[in-house]
Amino acid sequence: MNQGAFQIWGTVVRREYVTRVRRRAFLVATLLGPVLWVGLVAGIVVLTQSTESPAKVWVVDHDGLLTVPAEGGQFVPTFPSCYPERSLLEYRFGREVKEADVLEAEGYTCMVELDEGILQSKKAQLLHLEPPTGKTKRWMQRDLSQALERLKVREQSELNYEDYLALKTDVVLVGIDMTTGEHKGAGQGGLGFVFSIFMLTFVLVYGMHVMRGVIEEKSNRIVEVVLSTVRPGQLLAGKIAGIGLVGLTQIAAWAALSWALMLGLGMAIEQSAWMESWTATQGLTAGTADFQTVLAAEEDLAFLLDINWGVMLGCGALYFVLGYAMYAAFFATIGAMVEQEADAQYLMLPVMMPLLFSYVLASMTIDAPESTLAIVSSFVPFSSPVSMMVRLPMGVPWWHVAISMALLAGTAALLVALAARVYRVAILMYGKRPTFREIVRWTLRPDSGAL
Amino acid sequence: MTTPVLHTQGVTKSFGDHVALSPLDVEVQEGRIVGLLGPNGAGKTTLLRMVTGITKPDAGELRMWGQPHHRKLLSRMGYLPEERGLYKSMRVAEQVLYFATLRGMARSDAERELKGWFERLEVEGWWNREVADLSKGMAQKIQFIATVLHRPEMLILDEPFSGLDPINAALVRGEMMRLVKDTGTTLVLSTHDMGSVEALCDEVILLHQGKKVLAGPTDVVREDARRGRIRLAMRGNLMGFVAELGARAELLSKSTRSETAKASDAIHDLDIALPEDWPMPAFLAWAVGHVDVLEAVPLKLSMEEVFVQSVESASS
Numbered sequence: 001m002n003q004g005a006f007q008i009w010g011t012v013v014r015r016e017y018v019t020r021v022r023r024r025a026f027l028v029a030t031l032l033g034p035v036l037w038v039g040l041v042a043g044i045v046v047l048t049q050s051t052e053s054p055a056k057v058w059v060v061d062h063d064g065l066l067t068v069p070a071e072g073g074q075f076v077p078t079f080p081s082c083y084p085e086r087s088l089l090e091y092r093f094g095r096e097v098k099e100a101d102v103l104e105a106e107g108y109t110c111m112v113e114l115d116e117g118i119l120q121s122k123k124a125q126l127l128h129l130e131p132p133t134g135k136t137k138r139w140m141q142r143d144l145s146q147a148l149e150r151l152k153v154r155e156q157s158e159l160n161y162e163d164y165l166a167l168k169t170d171v172v173l174v175g176i177d178m179t180t181g182e183h184k185g186a187g188q189g190g191l192g193f194v195f196s197i198f199m200l201t202f203v204l205v206y207g208m209h210v211m212r213g214v215i216e217e218k219s220n221r222i223v224e225v226v227l228s229t230v231r232p233g234q235l236l237a238g239k240i241a242g243i244g245l246v247g248l249t250q251i252a253a254w255a256a257l258s259w260a261l262m263l264g265l266g267m268a269i270e271q272s273a274w275m276e277s278w279t280a281t282q283g284l285t286a287g288t289a290d291f292q293t294v295l296a297a298e299e300d301l302a303f304l305l306d307i308n309w310g311v312m313l314g315c316g317a318l319y320f321v322l323g324y325a326m327y328a329a330f331f332a333t334i335g336a337m338v339e340q341e342a343d344a345q346y347l348m349l350p351v352m353m354p355l356l357f358s359y360v361l362a363s364m365t366i367d368a369p370e371s372t373l374a375i376v377s378s379f380v381p382f383s384s385p386v387s388m389m390v391r392l393p394m395g396v397p398w399w400h401v402a403i404s405m406a407l408l409a410g411t412a413a414l415l416v417a418l419a420a421r422v423y424r425v426a427i428l429m430y431g432k433r434p435t436f437r438e439i440v441r442w443t444l445r446p447d448s449g450a451l
Numbered sequence: 452m453t454t455p456v457l458h459t460q461g462v463t464k465s466f467g468d469h470v471a472l473s474p475l476d477v478e479v480q481e482g483r484i485v486g487l488l489g490p491n492g493a494g495k496t497t498l499l500r501m502v503t504g505i506t507k508p509d510a511g512e513l514r515m516w517g518q519p520h521h522r523k524l525l526s527r528m529g530y531l532p533e534e535r536g537l538y539k540s541m542r543v544a545e546q547v548l549y550f551a552t553l554r555g556m557a558r559s560d561a562e563r564e565l566k567g568w569f570e571r572l573e574v575e576g577w578w579n580r581e582v583a584d585l586s587k588g589m590a591q592k593i594q595f596i597a598t599v600l601h602r603p604e605m606l607i608l609d610e611p612f613s614g615l616d617p618i619n620a621a622l623v624r625g626e627m628m629r630l631v632k633d634t635g636t637t638l639v640l641s642t643h644d645m646g647s648v649e650a651l652c653d654e655v656i657l658l659h660q661g662k663k664v665l666a667g668p669t670d671v672v673r674e675d676a677r678r679g680r681i682r683l684a685m686r687g688n689l690m691g692f693v694a695e696l697g698a699r700a701e702l703l704s705k706s707t708r709s710e711t712a713k714a715s716d717a718i719h720d721l722d723i724a725l726p727e728d729w730p731m732p733a734f735l736a737w738a739v740g741h742v743d744v745l746e747a748v749p750l751k752l753s754m755e756e757v758f759v760q761s762v763e764s765a766s767s
Contacts, residue, residue: 011549011553015549019538019540019541220538220539221534225532225535225550225594225598227505228504228505228528229554231522
């Protein structure tokens, strides 16, 4: 009837895994997670568009820079092509300031005042009844800048505007890694940040699962029965592995579902009427463009096609396993020290600090993925699972990843071993919380204490 | 004498400055029901945790089935601790099977065995129920099944009847007796319920402040502890007899069986504690000279009295 330590450990892992993955909450979160994410993003987009009210702007051109008189005492723009027709933005021009109540009565939302000073200061005053959205404001700035540019070209040079545009040069810096040849841009940084948030959430959520599991066994007094068969270290390792597998299952399910959703979305777009009109506007032959063509043509989304998703997900899963194991060691120690979850609250703060700190670092390094801060924090084991996620989409030398993972794996193994030493004693202590000195003493004693 | 199932020699255990067990020698023979007794903090749980491999002795030798204690021997035991619980997120049968497989039992074997136990303990309908739905008594029965399912050769039960109503307590007690009788299981029972000890235990071991203060067969222990106590049934002049007795021995209690027409025909029962220098035969010779002695039996102490007397005497 005797069995090996590995079999016992496997039995513990199986229990931890099976009892969690079949919970309704897990199934709902796993199946609905990606749907909710996609729904949330789509919802935000729809909501943003539906809440955008049109802006009607009264442009007061005091010195007649951008307008000319028209019939009936009206004024029209000198360069009408600078003000394209938009459903959300409408201009009217004049020379007189209107009072707020007049503007309101006439349906204006704001008024722009400009005079000759703008040629030097490049500033105009925007007075609003309703503040324009960021997008509307950017449109207004672009339209007025273009009109003034045309005016300056006409007044101050002998070029016509088309020649000027041909001469005008705006430099865009496209980052390419010299070793990997990969493009780097803001999109990758944003994606990395999203991955780092997922990493932080998963490590925290599953680390807390370990803590709750330990507290349940201690407060329900099951642990004494279990420990009469299983070594404390085996029980802890089984718990960490089983719950970690639950996390990996969820990651894999989310990845697969997201992939399926993206494919579905792509197919829906390819077959929609929108696709036909888009193909036509792009000057492409009907039926030759697919979802990837759309992505590639979109400035903000094209980078998604350059991402090595296999590497991202593979590294993400590995960083999760190691980072989770390291933090689970802390959470398990806390769980063994207390008898109910409420007592664990203030002990959790110091454990969560490095994780939250690495999140702050991640947000700071989106725009500077090659900064010293970003690189150092992607090597330090306490922050590397989160910080490296920001760097990965930009392309990271393989040896950076290797060193970072090796450091993380070593630290995780050490901390799990030390946590097991504290766990084996603390888990059987009732009515008294161990002191810091006791904890240090237990970590220094290699003997397991059990038979 | 066969090899004892459990044998400790000079076993000690301390926690910081607190000595939980002083050098302790105990022995438990196969197929016996042994009561491990002692007030709170006597060291019972510490001893049981060593036997069940949860902790190790600081010093001394602990042998099981004639071998130095080893983890491989743990699957031959079943342990029901006093403070016990179940996983709330698991179903009843699944939970019992988990413990059985942890102890090395094949799942199919465990399932077959479990069906029999569910029938015997009258919990057939609970196979797939949530643990959270169990009453305390029901949970106790499930915990008992989880302890015995893997057919352990030695059962260690810490307060096995707490939380059980008299009917279920009798049911569990019956199963314990059946295991001992049919399979030769050795049973170590740690309890404060002295009624159970009297009813079940062949032997007792009494610990106090980490030391063994009493050990031996239950009858012998109760006999040894009686210290000259005797129950006497008599007829005759009660007042005069008691007055003369009072000068030499202690009258513990007296009662009269039934009212009769003549006071001298009434039968009286007296519990008497004789001093050490007045043995029972000499006392009886003296008594028959004074009254009509109908019956005289040595008076056994209850286990509760033995417990209190031993602990008080050890404390003083």
